[in-house]
Amino acid sequence: xxxxxxxxxxxxxxxxxxxxxxATHVSRREFAKYLGLFSGTLALGNGAIVxxxxxxxxxxxxxxxxxxxxxxxxxxxxxxxxxxxxxxxxYILIHLEDNEWRAFExxxxxxxxxxxxxxxxxxxxxxxxxxxxxxxxxxxxxxPPPRPLPQLAVVVKDGQIYVKAKDQEKFI
Amino acid sequence: MSNxxxxxxxxxPNKTNALMTGILVLLILFVSIQIWFLFxxxxxxxxxxxxxxLTTFIGSSILAVASFWLLRYLPDPIDSPDNEL
Ligand code: FES
Numbered sequence: 001x002x003x004x005x006x007x008x009x010x011x012x013x014x015x016x017x018x019x020x021x022x023a024t025h026v027s028r029r030e031f032a033k034y035l036g037l038f039s040g041t042l043a044l045g046n047g048a049i050v051x052x053x054x055x056x057x058x059x060x061x062x063x064x065x066x067x068x069x070x071x072x073x074x075x076x077x078x079x080x081x082x083x084x085x086x087x088x089x090x091y092i093l094i095h096l097e098d099n100e101w102r103a104f105e106x107x108x109x110x111x112x113x114x115x116x117x118x119x120x121x122x123x124x125x126x127x128x129x130x131x132x133x134x135x136x137x138x139x140x141x142x143x144p145p146p147r148p149l150p151q152l153a154v155v156v157k158d159g160q161i162y163v164k165a166k167d168q169e170k171f172i
Numbered sequence: 173m174s175n176x177x178x179x180x181x182x183x184x185p186n187k188t189n190a191l192m193t194g195i196l197v198l199l200i201l202f203v204s205i206q207i208w209f210l211f212x213x214x215x216x217x218x219x220x221x222x223x224x225x226l227t228t229f230i231g232s233s234i235l236a237v238a239s240f241w242l243l244r245y246l247p248d249p250i251d252s253p254d255n256e257l
Contacts, residue, residue, distance in 0.1 A: 029247075043206065
């Protein structure tokens with residue numbers, strides 16, 4: 001190892017070797033060390049995710065929130081609204097046929113573009129990279145989004161529309 | 173010291189090269205697997221999948237320790253005082 005014998009060549013000089021052979025040899029060592037460092041960083045990043053989900057779980061929406069009157073949104077239309085929690089999250093409310101209502105987060109799960117409901121093809125569309133979601137379940141039908149859209153439960157009371165947190169089936 | 177190391181190096185001049193390449197390939201493999209884990213964990217943690225996050229963390233840590241341990245076997249630099257060619 002380097003430390004075994006006192007080296008007569010100072011460190012700065014060893015960083016700029018004269019022979020090309022030496023230079024390439026040293027840089028490969030360094031590359032390997034950087035890979036090791038990177039590997040450690042990735043492990044730390046993974047640990048950060050664990051800590052995040054252990055100690056800072058996402059808060060569920062509490063209570064019911066008034067959105068709008070039923071008469072305001074005709075069939076096949078969508079309505080944008082916001083729910084102010086710890087952060088303000090934009091949502092869309094969709095009026096499907098058979099008097100069914102759905103509420104989804106408006107942020108696309110791919111790169112957070114705003115999605116919109118297209119009644120003509122009966123899909124939720126993300127215009128950025130042509131991602132499509134099922135308007136009933138929020139599942140990805142096509143395109144790059146990796147996860148389904150987060151959904152809220154919709155409650156209709158006396159012609160008024162409320163949203164509340166959906167009981168989530170947890171993934172195993 | 174004996175001249176064993178020196179004669180070895182003379183007889184097999186490519187040995188450190190092969191060792192270096194092997195270590196680099198292994199390191200890149202480990203890092204790739206870790207990136208894959210991290211990517212999966214990010215996507216799954218957002219679905220509140222805790223087990224996935226924990227499993228990938230353990231796997232990633234093992235790979236990181238393996239990477240550090242591999243660095244022990246890096247061949248000495250050619251200009252190290254031990255390796256007069
Ligand atoms: S941001 Fe929606 S598909 Fe890319």
